Amino acid sequence: MTEYYKLGDALMADRIAVRARDIDRPRYGQGSHRHRILSTTLRGSAYCVIELPLKAVRERRQ
Amino acid sequence: MKTNLSQIEATKAWPWSARSIDWLLTKPEEGEQFIVLGDSAGLTKEDIDEKVRRVKGIVQVEQVVMTMLSGGSEPTDVLYLMEENALLRQEIGQIKQKLSELEERIPEEKVIVLREISREKAKKEIRQLFSNERTLYYSDIAEELRLDLKLVVDICHELQESGEIGIDDRVL
Numbered sequence: 001m002t003e004y005y006k007l008g009d010a011l012m013a014d015r016i017a018v019r020a021r022d023i024d025r026p027r028y029g030q031g032s033h034r035h036r037i038l039s040t041t042l043r044g045s046a047y048c049v050i051e052l053p054l055k056a057v058r059e060r061r062q
Numbered sequence: 063m064k065t066n067l068s069q070i071e072a073t074k075a076w077p078w079s080a081r082s083i084d085w086l087l088t089k090p091e092e093g094e095q096f097i098v099l100g101d102s103a104g105l106t107k108e109d110i111d112e113k114v115r116r117v118k119g120i121v122q123v124e125q126v127v128m129t130m131l132s133g134g135s136e137p138t139d140v141l142y143l144m145e146e147n148a149l150l151r152q153e154i155g156q157i158k159q160k161l162s163e164l165e166e167r168i169p170e171e172k173v174i175v176l177r178e179i180s181r182e183k184a185k186k187e188i189r190q191l192f193s194n195e196r197t198l199y200y201s202d203i204a205e206e207l208r209l210d211l212k213l214v215v216d217i218c219h220e221l222q223e224s225g226e227i228g229i230d231d232r233v234l
Contacts, residue, residue, distance in 0.1 A: 001219055019211040051200055052233070
């Protein structure tokens with residue numbers, strides 16, 4: 001599995017597990033089509049792993 | 063349940079303006095008519111308890127008023143203070159309600175103390191966790207075994223490569 005360390009590397013998935021020394025309080029926003037969207041920031045030893053890929057990726061896999 | 067409210071010595075209270083007493087005794091809901099003391103008028107026990115509480119409040123205020131009057135305050139000032147007090151109480155009630163709503167929305171914090179165990183022991187425990195053919199996410203394993211997420215992911219990849227575990231297609 002690939003690990004990304006560089007500035008700007010990003011993950012996109014339907015479910016991502018995270019751990020960090022500190023996690024900011026979630027901020028509420030509005031995404032597309034009036035969907036509620038939350039955002040936060042992980043600080044210190046942050047680690048994220050995809051647990052459930054995007055639906056499109058899953059369908060491509062099958 | 064019929065209850066005689068006349069037992070409460072509210073009539074001995076200070077002769078407030080009819081509007082103030084109306085306001086104190088009537089139910090907060092809209093459309094309810096003024097109900098005279100001494101007649102429960104089919105009210106529920108909770109309504110009556112609420113009214114008893116308010117009437118007791120009047121009696122307490124009376125004592126304060128008598129003290130204030132002896133100090134030179136005008137009754138109109140007292141009525142103004144009473145109304146302001148009731149408004150503030152109402153606002154406090156609303157704030158309490160909003161606070162409880164917000165508290166419900168805040169996710170519960172759960173403290174998990176991570177164990178520092180050897181990689182081999184962790185691998186053995188993860189293998190054991192999968193022994194009853196459960197479908198687990200990395201985060202489920204990390205939480206259940208109280209292990210670091212990265213360690214769990216690394217071990218799962220190893221087990222996957224050796225063919226001991228695999229991806230559950232039903233989840234995908």
